[in-house]
Amino acid sequence: MNIQQLRYVVATAETGSMTAAAASLYVAQPALSRAVRQLERELEVTLFTRAGRGVALTPAGERFAGRARRVLRSIDALRDADATGDRGAPLVIAASPTLQASLALPILSALREQGVAVHTRMLGCGSTEEVHDLVASGRADLGICDQVIETALAVVPLGRAEVRLISPPGLDLPDRVTLAQLAGVPLVLPTVGTDRRAALDRFFAACGITPVVSIESDERSVWMEAVLRGLASCIWHSVEALRAPQHEIVVRGFEPPMFQELNAVHLAGNVSPAKVHLLDTLRRFAELVAG
Template sequence: MEIRQIRYFLAVQETGSFTKAAEKMFVTQPALSAAVKNLEQELGVELLRRSHKQVTLTPAGRRFRDRAFAILAECNAAKSELMAEQHPRQLRIGVLDTLNTPPVNQLLHEFHTSYPEIELHLHSGNKLALANKMGQNKVDLLLTSLSGEDSSDTKLPLYQERFQLMVSRQHELANRTCVRLSDLHGLPFVLRKNCEVLNEGKRVFLAEQAQPHITCRTDNDSWALTMVRNNLAAAILAETVTEEGTVSIPIVDFGLVRTVACVWRQHSDQETVQTFTAFAAQDSWRGLAKAV
């Protein structure tokens, strides 16, 4: 029994005609008729009742039809699985370089656990670099923070978080339960140039007449965290950012927040993007992240 014979048989039962079935399968009518006849001989039963007006199924043909559909379905499934191994489903995600945080890491971990067959390609960068990658179709989806800029992209807000003061455990403020901006005046500080609320934060500090002593400026959060951990400077980071040997302290009069979101191209019908965003919209992965 050959798959070709089964396909020909199903084409005949669908069209009710050997001629129409041959046209549908792009073969000659004699070749198709011979293949179906050989199938009947192998099975030892007549599957089709032939007449001048129409070809119909015999009782044996009706029983075999259901089996034939199942056989083709299994063959197609096996083919899809083998093709997937050669060409795995992929999702290219651009991750904002300030989002190496437990909630985002948890989202990626839980998604990979739920969909191990989807191969993740992760790209890091600042907001401008990621926007360019999206525009150049180098990434399928972004994990980023939202801003007030207008965009035609589709957005799924995931959670919001406040910004806090991070200091070393040996820092003079380490035992405080909260601080005010005035407490930061003259304090050695590392300025994170990639901070999402950098400009707004400067205005808040000026309004409170608080001026930290900037000892370092960097666009690399790893370097900023190293300076904080070594008690060389303090920094303002999102509340979910963690670093061994440091503590985060709420700033009572610094009310800026960031909204972390999935962003993807409008009208995208990519299956892996739809799978990821549907998963991200659930609450199962969030842990301590505060849903928007």
């Protein structure tokens, strides 16, 4: 799901025609239709049905379009704040290198496509606790986390990402794997002594699994390179599509499916108007995804 698709849905709902919506947005009608159909496939829901020579929202489409309008209003408010120069100091985001690449940058890229350029400084963190500490101390405006811990900070849910097994081709595994089937699969994992490795070790122990550790690295780019070279598989979650060539990797979900909850944290009341609009945009978009 991307912000442009939301504009396509709202314009189509308001005009009652994909042709008219495309004309109002100055895009080709086939491109708009493809984007809407792709969104319907992703959501596994029908947003529009044919109505005479045009289209009409389904009940599910009505609910989606209402939420989409709220997202777009938040983005427009953020753009207005940005245009008036209400930026103040750079937005400082604390997050792990993984979440900087897989969540923070896609969000900033999507906003830039909508005409909002957010001057941002990234602070790398090794744990969720470090993210919270940086935000609580005022050294970061916003923290992005993939673990939920007890905190006095304000928490904005950002949805969830499915956890998947990324492997080289040729492994004798089903399309969806059970945790028991991980036994014997060479894995690339974080290094021993890190918080993330400790969390994974606890997870494996709770599942009764002794993982086969092929490579240890704290750099997520090394994980994918290990898969591409056929050395190991990795357990991966991301809100954006993998950029690796699909013929060189195999992506499997787990059975039952597993998800990683994502959230943003900030000091309540300690944000500029522009940052308030940014947080509201994140919150509205997360509500849309959850809905």
